[in-house]
Amino acid sequence: MAAKRRLxxxxxLSWHRYIGLGxxxxxxxxxxTGILLNHTSDIGLSKTYIxxxxxxxxxxxxxxxxxxxxxxxxxxxxxWNDTIYFNDHIIAKSIYPLRGAVVTSNFxxxxxxEEIWLLTIDGEIIEKLNTPAEKLGDIMLIGIQDNSxxxxxxxxxxxxxxxxxxxxxxxxxxxxxxxxxxVPNELSDLLFSHGHSISWERLLLDLHSGRIVxxxxxxxxxxxGVALLFLAITGFTIWTKRRRRT
Amino acid sequence: xxxxxxVLILLAVSSASQAGGMYQHPDAFLTAAFDGKAPKxxxxxxxxxxxxxxxxxxxxxxxxxxxxxxxxxxRSVWVLxxxxxxxxxxxxIIINDNRIEKIKxxxxxxxxxxxxxxxxxxxxxxxxxxxxxxxxxxxxxxxSGATLSVKAVTRLSRLSLYLHSxxxxxxxx
Numbered sequence: 001m002a003a004k005r006r007l008x009x010x011x012x013l014s015w016h017r018y019i020g021l022g023x024x025x026x027x028x029x030x031x032x033t034g035i036l037l038n039h040t041s042d043i044g045l046s047k048t049y050i051x052x053x054x055x056x057x058x059x060x061x062x063x064x065x066x067x068x069x070x071x072x073x074x075x076x077x078x079x080w081n082d083t084i085y086f087n088d089h090i091i092a093k094s095i096y097p098l099r100g101a102v103v104t105s106n107f108x109x110x111x112x113x114e115e116i117w118l119l120t121i122d123g124e125i126i127e128k129l130n131t132p133a134e135k136l137g138d139i140m141l142i143g144i145q146d147n148s149x150x151x152x153x154x155x156x157x158x159x160x161x162x163x164x165x166x167x168x169x170x171x172x173x174x175x176x177x178x179x180x181x182x183v184p185n186e187l188s189d190l191l192f193s194h195g196h197s198i199s200w201e202r203l204l205l206d207l208h209s210g211r212i213v214x215x216x217x218x219x220x221x222x223x224x225g226v227a228l229l230f231l232a233i234t235g236f237t238i239w240t241k242r243r244r245r246t
Numbered sequence: 247x248x249x250x251x252x253v254l255i256l257l258a259v260s261s262a263s264q265a266g267g268m269y270q271h272p273d274a275f276l277t278a279a280f281d282g283k284a285p286k287x288x289x290x291x292x293x294x295x296x297x298x299x300x301x302x303x304x305x306x307x308x309x310x311x312x313x314x315x316x317x318x319x320x321r322s323v324w325v326l327x328x329x330x331x332x333x334x335x336x337x338x339i340i341i342n343d344n345r346i347e348k349i350k351x352x353x354x355x356x357x358x359x360x361x362x363x364x365x366x367x368x369x370x371x372x373x374x375x376x377x378x379x380x381x382x383x384x385x386x387x388x389x390s391g392a393t394l395s396v397k398a399v400t401r402l403s404r405l406s407l408y409l410h411s412x413x414x415x416x417x418x419x
Contacts, residue, residue, distance in 0.1 A: 093334065
């Protein structure tokens with residue numbers, strides 16, 4: 001009986017040792033990232049953004065050589081990293097590509113592939129309008145014709161009424177479309193340096209949870225968690241068994 | 247044991263595949279809300295007291311200066327956007343006689359929290375009203391892992407009830 005108990009203790013110790021060795025690096029990683037995460041606000045990591053191109057590439061963010069945009073009067077409208085900018089100010093997030101911008105008598109109108117946004121001359125959003133994309137298809141171009149907003153979609157050219165509610169087909173072939181241009185370097189450099197949302201806090205969080213390598217990483221950290229739980233239980237069991245023996 | 251593991255993996259994959267996207271186009275929601283006979287939209291501007299109240303309800307300035315709504319007798323329809331964590335969630339809300347008739351998540355762009363689109367979550371808002379202190383009269387149970395999305399929907403439901411009360415108060419209501 002004593003021999004059997006010794007054997008079971010030896011097996012437990014052996015498992016405890018090997019799993020302990022296997023999970024040690026993960027435990028150190030979790031401890032360091034966990035401690036840092038507890039203090040991200042104190043050390044300003046939540047508001048410090050990553051500029052390292054390798055890390056940004058990992059997140060699928062590639063800093064382009066040049067940025068294109070649309071010039072309306074003296075202002076630039078551009079789209080980068082799911083964000084639409086009015087000069088160097090963020091207007092709003094948009095996952096849809098920017099198709100152009102025009103000046104009407106009362107406001108600026110900006111088109112993404114799915115929506116039209118009305119802006120004040122200071123770049124403040126008056127309203128976001130969903131075009132009937134189901135009927136007209138994605139917006140490809142936006143322009144202005146006889147003071148009305150016109151769009152080119154997968155289904156052809158359409159002109160809006162004054163409230164931008166109803167869209168009528170336009171047969172006229174020559175329409176003035178908003179043209180894409182290269183954004184001046186000074187402005188694009190400014191946008192690239194501040195224009196993404198990957199903070200050091202986000203990186204730490206993704207490292208800590210394993211999400212940095214998608215689902216596989218999360219599952220790996222989950223497994224490490226189970227292993228740590230196993231270590232805690234076997235550690236306690238071994239301690240109890242040894243105590244009994246002495 | 248192996249079978250159970252495979253079932254678990256399949257469940258995880260299927261739940262991940264439900265995330266994000268356009269569930270219903272706002273126009274389709276509007277058409278369905280009025281049985282294909284939607285009235286002309288009207289605007290409400292977030293200026294003055296309305297702007298202040300909207301800011302209080304949302305905990306931030308509204309993302310636009312005005313929003314559209316569709317009103318027919320006691321019913322109004324609102325298509326509103328609010329950021330959950332990082333990206334805007336588009337919600338369609340029908341208010342009938344100062345109560346929520348229906349809430350539907352139309353477009354979900356966040357990577358997590360899509361569970362708010364489920365009917366058993368949105369049904370909790372049905373018949374909710376705005377109390378005198380600006381809260382919902384019904385308790386809304388949260389969803390683990392979707393806290394910010396739940397808060398966004400709750401804020402928009404309160405905002406739409408408030409806006410409805412403003413646009414109908416001159417109709418003898």
